[in-house]
Amino acid sequence: MFRDAKKTFYCKTLREVVKEFRSCKTTAEERALVKKESAQIRDLFKEGDTAFRRRNIAKLLFFHMQGYPTEFGQLECLKLCTSPKYKDKRVGYLGLLVLLDENQEILTLVTNCLVQDLQSSIPLVAGLALTAVGNVASAELIKDVFPLVEKHLQGKDPYLRKKALLSAVRICKKVPEYSSLLFDYMTQTLGEHTEEIVLTGLALAFELAHTSPEYIDRLRNRVIPPCVNLLKELLSPSFDPELTISGITDPFLQVKLLQVLSVYGRGSKEAAHSCTDVLIKILSNTDSSSNAGLAVIYECVRTVIAIRELPDTLRSLAVETLGGRLLNEAKDNNARYVSLQTLLTVVGEKKEDVKRYLNTILECLSDPDISIRRRALDLVYALTDSSNIMQLSRCFLEFLETCEDELKPDVARKLSDMADRFAPDIEWHVNCMARTLSLTDVLMPESLISLFIALISAKQSVQEYAARLLFELGLQPYAKVNPQIADRLDQSLYALKPALEIVSIWIIGEYGYKLIEQQVLSSEQVVNSLRTILHLSMRNTYDEGMKREVLLGGSVHSSSSLLREVALSCLAKLYMRVMLPRETQELISTILRTYQTSLDLEVQQRACEYFQMLDERWNTVSKKIMASLPPMDYNSLRKKHLSGSDTAPGANPRKELSESLVSLLLDEEEQADNEEEQEAASIDLGRLEILDFGKSTDSSRNIFKNELDGLLLSDKNEKTGTSKTIQCGEHLNAELYFFEEYDPSFTWKVEFHFHSLVPEPLKHFRLQIAVPKYMKIDLQPATGTTLEQGKELIQIARLSQTTSEEKIWQLKYRISYEMDSSTRNPITSEGIFRDFPVRKGIL
Template identity: 30%
Template sequence: MVRTLKDLANSPYSPDYDISGISDPFLQIKLLRLLRVLGEGDVDASDSMNDILAQVATKTESNKVAGNAILYECVQTIMRIEDNGGLRVLAINILGRFLSNRDNNIRYVALNMLMRAVTIDAQAVQRHRATILECVKDPDASIRKRALELVYVLVNETNVKPLTKELVDYLEVSDQDFKGDLTAKICSLVSKFSPEKIWYVDQMLKVLSEAGNFVKDEVWYALIVVISNASELHGYTVRALYKAFRTSAKQENLVCVALWCIGEYGDLLINNGGVLDIEDSITVTESDALDVVEIAIKRHPSDLTTKAMALVALLKLSSRFPSLSERIGEIIIQYKGNLVLELQQRSIEFNLIISKYQSIRSTLVDRMPVLNEATFIGKRAGSLSDAASIQSGPSVSLPNGVSKPLAPLLDLLDLSSDEAPAPSSSGGDLIQDLLGVDLSMPSQQSGASQSSNSGTDALLDLLSIGSPTARTQSPSVQNNSSIIDVLSPDTSKKASDSPLDDLSLLSLSSRGTSNSGAAPMMDSLDALPPSPPAENNGPVYPSLTAYESSFLRLMFDFSKQTRNSQTTIIQATFMNLSSNVYTDFVFQAAVPKFLQLQLDPASSNTLPASENGSITQSMRVTNSQYGKKSLVMRIRIAYKINGKDTLEEGQISNFPRDL
């Protein structure tokens, strides 16, 4: 085969097999593919074909389609056979020439091949870095995206500064459709390879100034954490943000970071505290600093988060700038009648602090303690797609009175905390007025869609589920029965093949004993339609041991009203196999999107020891794919043994097929 390929590569013109001056390119390609298979894993075979591969790579014309097809196959063969450094450099150089071709298809193929080659010989690919950067600026969207991915792989500690500068410079002129991807990559590179904090701050401020609206929330959260930990940069950063705000006030996330820093370090801004040698001196008065905050809070497009942060900054500046307390109070009091409850409450409370509680104001609005950078990085590492995860976030009081952290609820759904659904604003609904809750979220203030299920939204808000600002729950609702239908964002990162691991719609149910007088109110508002009594007139199924451990056994009994009914009534019975009494017993379940799950209250939240009693709980499962898909359920059972929290979880897949 080597001899045949050599004859083809060196043969003179033959009209019977000639295509664009190349002798039988189809046969050459098939020979190259076969040599690729034979050379992989075989050192001797690879050595015997090195010479002919070098001849094909150097002699084949690259200005013709047939020649490029042969070169492409030759490069693939060189990359697959056993190691030969010189040949691989030659192959990568061929791909570099492909990047200069005017044909977009050839350039795209070259970028794909270079993505594979960078894992084999990154140094050889680095030589073509300038050409790859030019491809990032290509008019073709597919080439831009592929080239950006390749640049991202090529960045390391030694070249992060020049490559980041190129990407940031291009960010200024890039298309709006491309700014999102480009911004995400730049932020990730700066965070990963930053050699020093001042460079990190500078690059992030450039990104926020050019494309702040495309920056994810967790990115500017991280910037605030870094600023908080860099005490020597507080003055430099607040001055840089002040200047950036004057030219980029439309970038919402830049405004948020600027407001936080001006509120915290406003005194350094006007006193030129912590001036560095690389800075240009500026003069900022107290009134100038206050103007920035006032502009931010009065901008119509600003969302709730920005306005709320501006109010906090005003409160802090009232202590930093005592001479402007009266003017600050006049700005804050304007929002005492705001329709958004969050702004109204802040306005009234902050005004009281400024006017009546001046003795404690300075202590109350003192600078925040240094934020724990290690903890924040750890939380981000455990989240999805570079998003921050609240691993030790606010507590959620479950309906039967057992306080559990938010993270386990989200783990049950295989979601990170930033994917937890937030209740939508429902305008002036009666449920909002009766329950006295504000259902609007920061990201939903500008053109956000209205929720049709205001009762469920209100209940989500009451239970602090999906609301990262909720810290505690009112005792009056701790024992309410609840059914929560959770709409989760579509996620692309699922590693498991489990049917529960690729869900865009889950039903999470967690119901316990209900003795609260608030339940009738919920029912009257149709927030929680009561379950009709179970009717066992249909077929009877054998009992199923759904889950069993050394401490606990769960039995399921099934019934249907009719054999072909989509709804199955499940009676769950929990038995304690240990010699200890279980208290604060909670059962939770999650099902795929083709199922709907409703749990009735449990018979008790205390499980006697040694099988001397049981807890029963009924549930209804409706299978929209009845006859096509079987039931499947993920469960989580929490209880306390002598005051110590215990958690058991598992997946139930052995349901009878005809349910």
Template identity: 25%
Template sequence: MSARVKKTNLFKKSLHDLIRGIRGCKDPDATDKYIRNAISECRQEVLSQDMDVKTMAVMKLAYLQMLGYDMSWASFNVLEVMSSPKFAQKRVGYLAAMQSFNVDTDVLMLTTNLLKKDLASPNHLDVAIAISGISNIVSPSLARDLSEDLIKMMNHSKPYVRKKAVLVMYKIFLQFPEALRSSFPRLREKLEDPEIAVVSATVNVICELAKKHPKNYLPLAPQLFNILTTSSNNWMLIKIIKLFSSLATIEPRLKAKLIPPITNIIQTTTAMSLLYECINCIVSGGMLSQDDDQLAAMCVSKLRMFFEETDQNLKFVGLLAYNKIVTIHPLLVAQNADVIMDCMDDPDLSIRERAVELVVYLVNPDTLFEVVKRLMLQLIPQSREQILPEQYRVEVVRRILDMCSNNTYANVTNFEWYIAVLVDLVKITEGIKDIGSEIGMELQNVAVRVRSVRDYAVASSARMVTDADIIYKNPNVLKYAVWVIGEYAVFLEDPRTVLDIFINTEPQTLSADIEAVYVQAIPKIYSQYAGSDHMPWTHSRSQEILVLSGRIVAYLEKYATSMDIEVQERSVEFLELFRLISEAIKERPVDDSDLNPPLLISQAMSYMFNIWELNPVSQKAQRRIPIPDGLDLDEAFNDPVVYPESDDDEEVLLRQEIMRQQAAMSSKIINGKDGKIATHSKKSKMKTVLQGKSDSEDEEEIARKRQERKQRQQEDPFYLLESEKVARKSRKSRDDLDSSSESSDEGDDPMKNEEFDIDAIPIMKLEIASIAAPVTKKKSKKSRAPPAQVEIAREETFGEDAVNGGDIDTSTRIASARTSSNRARSSSKHKSILRVDARGLENYDLGSPDDDVADHLKVEEFRAEILEARKKAAEAAEQEVKAKHIVVKKVKKKKKVKVLKSKPSEDAEA
């Protein structure tokens, strides 16, 4: 019988046969048919009592699962193979489980005893493979049940098992954060393990944990510092340096301890990855200040080496580091402007993006022209095959606008050149959505602020509004170009041509906001053209103006019925004005006896648009206007009126009568309580009358009227329907958010009686080698004449800003642009490749309430000693001052004592 079983087993397909059969299929249909037959065979094989046959079937299913076929139906059979006493079969079972099991697998609860048995096995290979399986299939229940067993494995005699046990604890912490409390002492011991692999694994786990809550791991700083100064493993040093960059942000005293060893690594290491992490730790950890010129010069000079390598990754990280240093030491980074400008022509688009971000900080009045020219060349594809992403082109345009407008155009010495740049940007960025409005806004801002260049701005705007390509491909800029033409129409060379172009614009070819600007600009241009003093008012001119006025009336009549309220309101207002102008011209005598235009043209329209000059206003001006006394902006003007559901004529009359009574008593409602009581009594009477009337009506009639009213409301485009369902959902979401935030703030500390001893870290002597910054040869240039001073209009505001001139500072816009681009780049980082979700550890605080009370008591005792010493010093100083007949006020001392008493929690944290 056994011989027959062996003979049948010889004809079973192995994994090698399965792969060879799949490769032998000619087309996808044949492949799919072959695989389905193989799965059917596996369904029979997993039911075999022979463990070798069952193991081979599970191995084939694991291979097919990698090709996208489901094997969840065989989860119990996988569990059987996992329980095999043979290591080769057990390994196949664990491999299949790691591939196919998830948190929702039904048989997962049956694996607890099996995993405990394998963890207690005398064979260290069984223990290792069980730990590997746990790291992939762990669930909250498994983490809770197996945490104690895994903590014991951290002291296993085999370093191979200890390393795996330390690493799997991170997965346990993610599913069961309370395990961090019981395992932390053991995890701390592993930092001093004699095996370097175990220490490296421990550092990795602590580094990952510290990303969510670094404050918990400050007591480990002395041990980590010892590893930093004694280890030669570059990868472990990188992890420790990353960890210290997180700890240094919450403990500034670490700076004096960390700078010497990190500086030594920077000067001696040849590994570029370690060099970058050291520089990044100094910058990101807040260790580099404006006074550290020598340290900054060393970091900048070392980073220059990254651009001399052929590896593109080194250039990328070098630009990232420069972007962080340039905000603190821009002059040092500017010394390497040559390599940064070369990166702008790099074929790698990601490197060009980082270089464009950096070049904004390197411009000055002398280099602005060249930098803008290089950036504008970035917007033009170098070949037909090259396709520049729209996001990159938008980013380049925004950088150009930020460079030129920064600090109220401090770097721009020729505003005609800047307007020409804006016009070229409009043409280059045709077809890019929303960027035209930003360019147009800059054109409008320059025209308002720089009076000497308004004529050039108006001429450039006139050329844009007459360009058909711009109208159809980049229409967003028209809103601002037309505004500039209308506001400063006095500088137009040919206003009649511009008017003809505006009037000939067909309705609905542009958006409503642009049409509103067109309607507003036409009367302004008409006022300058018709009321011009350079052209005498003759009969022929009056007829010309009459025809022009008639055309404008016909143009405005098209927009008088527009669905946009802004367009409709402006059209109706100006329509009546131009009709009056046409009638006034017709009433003039036929002969040329009266050589003056009608007063509506010469005075009324002139006073309407040209009597005051428009100046820029600060964004903070409105906030500085004081609120009048007695005005409560939160108080309602009147109580809401309750309307009945039915629309009967008698009820409408009754409602109108009540509304008139409420209007008459509005002063009482606002000033006293009597009016409110009277209003409530009127409401109660109205409700009583309406209730009696509704009881007498037929219920079907009431339902019919209610349905008709709802139908009318839905068909009415100006009626806003209430959505109580949406309001309930929003209130519920806010309540859930508040409850979750309150619960997330709670936490305990497994590290009882642990204090951060900064003195345990030895102070090393800092010796920075004198590294000369690279000197770049500059071409000799002829001395240029100093640029002419251009008057830029300041913003109008109130209070202190009015004294300072209210300058614009567009650094906030640069910061917002950098934040948006970084957010767009880091959006993909939130999706972990390993599908690890560490949000459960983000608010897991290791501070226990008992320790906090003890810490508060110590801080209060220390504060009392400080206050007593200050009091004695103040008394001694006061006596000395009195002896010299000098009166000394100590108001600040008293205020400081009050602050210390009123905020003990902040001092305790400090």
């Protein structure tokens, strides 16, 4: 008696512990309380206490919910499960579900307890055991208790049948070979009149379709008719429902029925035809003023989108319901978000229908909710074409002025792609990119900056226009500023935009001499602007570099340092190319001389070398060094940009070749995998300079020369490439570009450019290639693992023959990917390609 009273004094109730926990004002107080209570609970467990075991486990569950360790109570949960008292069993099984999972070996100790409780004549006890099976049972445990679960599936108690059906859902996941044994139980439930039985039966039908898609065709005729009939009953005015929410008859059951129809209705015209009437009725008659009605309508739209065999009129009605009723009328942000997201999935098929609601979608760009703005941005981008590029680009630029910094890189990418695909003329393209750069500045991805410079370089007709435009945007504001008072200028009026200034100075240095010779620009204005920018850059009062590092990832070169480097290069170029007045030449010499003592080593080196080049002794050499760069290959650089934007960060660089693919070869011999990863060349803003003359070693000069050859100049192989197109199943095709490989170890370089034909992303994309034994292959990593419509995914393979005797060039390919709407993942496509182009002297 005395001992029990002492324990009662120290063993607090769950209510008292929760009250004390909530009264803690600091995290340290919370930890102290949990530590003290856990120590007392652990002591009681060691003493073998049974009087307060249930109370202590309940407190441990509360601590676990707060994130504190409670592993020492797992065994005590099992002891509670074996207790003959129902109250103990209830807390024990709850602890079993919360504190344990299927991967813990301690779970095997509960097998006998589960078997006994499943055979119990008390429904509540058997229900607890079925709940445990449905939540934490492993594959081995399921095999032990499946006969008992099947016995409850055959029973008449609705409560136990519901629990058994939920357990059957987990059985399908963990032991798919048992799926065929559950067909009859699933179809029987669809004819029941008890809502909870029908709901759990539908959950089982849905899980069967995902875990065992090969059974869909067998079950379609047994699932579709009862589901359609039940939906018609729910929509009938004479139906007496058990549950009504905001005037919607049993929305939970309607949503579940629609989910099952979306899975079993696809792939069969007959099944789609049987669903058409009831889907039209739901879209037309369901009230969208409540959340329950919205949920039913959204699920119905998803069902219509999933079943491609439905008539086009019904799919148009679904788009009209989303855009016309929900997007316009819905005041709830969740409803608008889901509407935009769903419209985004159908825009590829019903673009013209979605365009009718373009004005409503554009209004969402000014919504206070950033998630809605993101979805609206994606949808507007998907709706862009040559007919509305002018309107939508203005909307994007207006949005870019006011949007958050984290959105600006994505908006810039979209604007660049829109302009590249649908620009009415080259001057408009340059103007759009210049305005985008002005508004985005350092947050603009470096690949887009490189692409913009390459565009101007490749199009000679627009070089003068671009130089004049960029001078107005980037340099003219500083043309009349006295550099001597730069330190006293208002920072809000004269805040540098480093990326815009760098590009503007680069273009002026490369093409501005034409405007100076034509007297369109004044050399004094240009030089004075550069001198002012150099002075302002010394203040270094902005943190764009840090902002760029946070938002875009990775470290960046100092914006102020890079700006000074490019400005000095521009001054040197103008000095060598243009007949400047003596005063201007002396001013340039003075500027270069000033920066010969710069603390920045790179700036100092450039200034010293450029100043030496001003000497007349170096005229011949300096003019060659300062000559114009050859035109850049814009198309090649754009392909690299598009492929690089989708690179998967977690992609495995090592190539894999499965045995099943090798077995399909004509000559049945494995090829060794190349285990060396070849990193794709990246374009760094710091390399896009007018001149990189001031490197201290030959190796660094060679690195820069190689980068110019590979990134800025046109690819030599691009001039001789030929292409072939192959169809890779119903969802994508591939363009194969063949280049003669200059590496003596290989003969051909083949670029696979994959394009999606469907709006839904193709995930976990993978290409495998095998060749006969007389050939060898080097398969490089793909540029990504997800293929989206409107984008391309690139993978490169290099091929050669290992024998002196020339044989047929051929390869075997296998493509695999997954789609969210498909029940037969992964989807594979195989084929043999022999249509190699003829090569003189080789084939």
